Amino acid sequence: MDVKTAIETRRAYRSLKKMEITQDIIDTLGNAASLAPSCFNYQPWRFIFVYEERLLKHLFTALTSSNQTWATKASMIIVAFAKKEDDCIIDRDEYNREYYLFDIGQAVSYLVLQATELELVAHPIAGYNPNLVHEILSIPTNYNVITLIIVGKKNSNLEFLSDKQRKTEIERPARLPINKIVFHNRFMEN
Numbered sequence: 001m002d003v004k005t006a007i008e009t010r011r012a013y014r015s016l017k018k019m020e021i022t023q024d025i026i027d028t029l030g031n032a033a034s035l036a037p038s039c040f041n042y043q044p045w046r047f048i049f050v051y052e053e054r055l056l057k058h059l060f061t062a063l064t065s066s067n068q069t070w071a072t073k074a075s076m077i078i079v080a081f082a083k084k085e086d087d088c089i090i091d092r093d094e095y096n097r098e099y100y101l102f103d104i105g106q107a108v109s110y111l112v113l114q115a116t117e118l119e120l121v122a123h124p125i126a127g128y129n130p131n132l133v134h135e136i137l138s139i140p141t142n143y144n145v146i147t148l149i150i151v152g153k154k155n156s157n158l159e160f161l162s163d164k165q166r167k168t169e170i171e172r173p174a175r176l177p178i179n180k181i182v183f184h185n186r187f188m189e190n
C-alpha cells in the first residue's frame, strides 16, 4: 500500500470484531513507530501493547462510558506515553517549546498508518481516566499517558453503534477547507 492510499484509507472506525494478536503484528507496529523522526533523535515515545485478556478487560474499565460502548470490542489497546524530560525543551526565547507531545504524535501516526496497511483499525482516543491507566499498568506518575490506541478488525455490522457513530462510520467527518489550513508564502487571516 502506498502512503497516499494508507492516509486516505485510515479511519477512526468504531465497529470492531475480534482478531488474533501476533508477535509479528506487535513487531511491525512497534518498528513503524520507532522510525518516526524526533528532536535530536530523543525518541521519547513508549508503548504498552495490552492484549492479555484479563488486563485488557481491566483496562476497559478506564475508558469513558461513551468509549466503552464500542472500544470494549478491541483485541488490543496500545497505550502511548512519554515524559517531557525525555525530549527537547527549548525555552531560550519567549516561546516555551516542549517537543515530546509532537514527537509521540508523529510516532503514533506512523503506527496507525502501518496498522492501516495491515488492514487493522487503530483508533486513538483521549477519552479515558489516566489515573486508572497508570494504576492498572504500573506506569510511573512522571509519564504522561497521551493516548490509547484501540485496535481490532473492522466489523461491517454497525448495529451496536449509536446513530451518530453509525453516520461517522459510513462518512468521514468533514475537514476544514484547505484554504483555512494552508497558506501561501505568508499568514493570511481568513
Ligand SMILES: Cc1cc2nc3c(=O)[nH]c(=O)nc-3n(C[C@H](O)[C@H](O)[C@H](O)COP(=O)(O)O)c2cc1C
Residues within 6 Å of the ligand: 010, 011, 012, 013, 067, 124, 125, 126, 127, 128, 147, 172, 173
Ligand atoms: C487525540 C485524539 C483523541 C480522540 N479521542 C476519541 C475518543 O475519545 N473517542 C472516540 O470515539 N474517538 C476519538 N478520536 C477519534 C476522532 O474523533 C476522529 O479521528 C475524528 O473524528 C476524524 O475521523 P477520522 O479519523 O475517521 O477521519 C480521537 C482522535 C484523536 C487524534
